[in-house]
Amino acid sequence: MTTNRVKERSIKYILLSIAIISTSIVFFIFAFLIKESLPAFQEIGLNLFSFKWHVQNGSFGLAPAILGTLLVTFVALIIVIPIGISSALFLSEIASPKTRNILKPLIELLSGIPSIVYGFIGIVIFVPYIGDKFNLLSGYTILTGGVVLGIMALPIVISISDDAIQSVPDEMKNASLALGATKWETMKNVTLPAAISGVSTSIILGAEDGVSGLDDVGVEIGRPI
Template identity: 50%
Template sequence: MKKFKKLVEYFVEAVLFSSSTITSLTVILIVIFLFREGIGMFNSSPLEQNFVIVVSQKNPVQELNATQIKAIFNQDIVNWSAVGGAKDSIILFTTNDITNYYSEEELGSSLENLPAKLNDFILENPGAIMYISSKSLPPNFAGHKLAVKKIGVADFVFGEQWYPTSEPIPSYGIWPMIIGTLMVTLGALLFAIPLGIATAIFMAEVASMRIRNLLKPIIELLAGIPSVVFGFFGLIIIVPLVQKTFGLVVGETVLAGSIVLGIMALPTIITITEDALRTTPQALKEASLALGATRWQTLVRVVVPYAKSGISTAIILGIGRAIGETMAVLMVTGNSSNIPHSFLVPARTIPATIAAELGEAPYGGLHFKALFALGIVLFIFTIIVNSSVEFIKNRSRRA
């Protein structure tokens, strides 16, 4: 009987232990799956699957990067000498141009003559560059494939253009979103930190117990409102307000996002700051008051300095909340993929981009992978936030 009891104790402990590992396991799995899907974009050609860029056999150019290809197809570069080739003007040829050169009869009813025609074209036009499905090329094609430089991490992080579906070559530069995310977050904090800390001080140090007990559930309720409701409120009230106040064409701006996010970050900042202020030992406060300091002086010189690390934690967690917020921002910032140069223009953030585009990105394609890579960037942001919190905690524990 005793043995059985012991066995039960062991068994229960094992069950408890395995439950407690789930969170760690999840974090690890999140890392694995984000990288599994996201890292692929740095190993693949930026071209659409089954599409190739070909040039004449005589053309000495072997490899181009995405920017050059884009410039060529936008006709910003019109001569091969600009990309290291011979002095010869570039002739563009894409799938859409086929009918400009050849009639339907020439191509045949089911395009059976297309490969031969493409061959002819490249022979006749040594300066041609073709963006074409690899399936429509003849087996012994008279041109060669251009290698396209893979997307580098730096191109991804610092690239200023995000056109994930543009032809012939998409751009995956997330710099505008990094700036957008940081600006929206910064704006939110400028708004939430003073309001949040003032409210926390009021609750912890000024208000009577009764008022505090009234405020506490209200703040909790504010924390409980779903982000999509904040977004809806922002869309109907704050966006038009911003538009009218500043006489803008569109109200969906960084500012609107900042205001909504600021409201959403308030409960986090208020609750944690208030808890931190409350940890100040009563003896310290009383000593200060006994020395003739006013309550205000005690607050500024004793309570706030004592709670400094707690207040920093509150601010950092507020940042964390703001950086990762998705739905509300998606609904009020306008989602323009340009780099925002002021608070009164539309912008988009990293989470909003993922939410807006993942549904349309074909599974396993480059766009899909790019959105997971965005997830990695977001994940790194939050790890930085969490580590700073741990760092502050450890430092204050030692002090």
């Protein structure tokens, strides 16, 4: 009994040490970023967050970049959330095992494609299409970037959401069906709420992956996003 307690305490302290080290690393990274950015704040001040961006005049306001990032991410989420969750529900609850075995690896394969490739597809296909569709002088818009990022994030959202939905116990679904609920009602009222934590995580990870790919997409789209 004593030996088991010693083992449990050892594991507890090991895990605690790992957690402290991980948190400390994040803290030191954050502190380093603040330290290195102080000269910019001291020289430019709050004008660093202005909307003025004039290289020749030495004005480098971050507000356009921040606002552009938020808008592009918002557009991407509008695309990702309904399509991603619907696709995950289809894979988990509707598709046959044969169809699932074909689609699932393909979706996971798409998540490994570099963001620069999606950016190239955006400049070749979406930029001219959106420019012509809306009669714009240029197709280099926030909508274009959002569509590209949404497509780029879809495989991650679909894959992780599918895993989360698959983890919902069959007993919960069968109980709902036994009470007279349809398959759609079961998916909407039982399966999806039970898997909401995993689905939310997939959306966050998809958005994070999209934001991290903004540089590559911005280079290909041709404008700083």
